[in-house]
Amino acid sequence: MTQVFIVAAKRTPFGAFGGKLKSISATDLATHATKAALQAAKLDPALVDTVIVGNVAQTSSDAAYLARHVLLKSGIPIEKPALTINRLCGSGFQSLINGIHEIKLGEASIAVASGTENMSQAPLVSYGDKSRFGVGLGAGLQLQDSLWSALTDSYAK
Structure with missing residues (x-):
């Protein structure tokens, strides 16, 4: 059986939300x-x-x-x-x-x-077809926080 070894491991620091690492992808x-x-x-x-x-x-x-x-x-x-x-x-x-x-x-x-x-x-996003194909007069466009969406399961609400 082939053995597997980890030969090196490196990481970046954790940063605060909106902190010093906010501009690094x-x-x-x-x-x-x-x-x-x-x-x-x-x-x-x-x-x-x-x-x-x-x-x-x-x-x-x-x-x-x-x-x-x-x-x-x-x-x-x-x-x-x-x-x-x-x-x-x-x-x-x-x-x-x-x-x-x-x-x-x-x-x-x-x-x-x-x-x-x-x-x-994490960007603010607009889901669905409204932003792609036009929003009717006065309908408004709903933006969602994609970070919150990623951290919560909408099925389990």
Whole structure:
């Protein structure tokens, strides 16, 4: 059975909501930690086989491509796969599990697994078709706090 080892781990500091980290995207936070972990492990980014990033709240315009952008900004070759995972609060841990699975299945030898958020960047949003296709005269547009929406389960109300 293939053994899996964690050879380096780095993280960014926790910040207060609206604090000093508010202007740094979740992508850039994850990139910073990834580069630091690769450097600590003395690992050439070209040797990484896969990048898996857990992310709950897509808070920046590039969030749909979060794992791919972390891969590219960290110097890992464009040919390597990248996967963004949303398993709510377990997203970062799930990325680690997926990395272990890929190694045990022989799909990868070296995996970068991480989780990232910047809740200070959660936008106000308008759900539904009204904002896309027009709001009638006097109808008003309802904005919702996407951070609150992400942290509460509307089904369980």
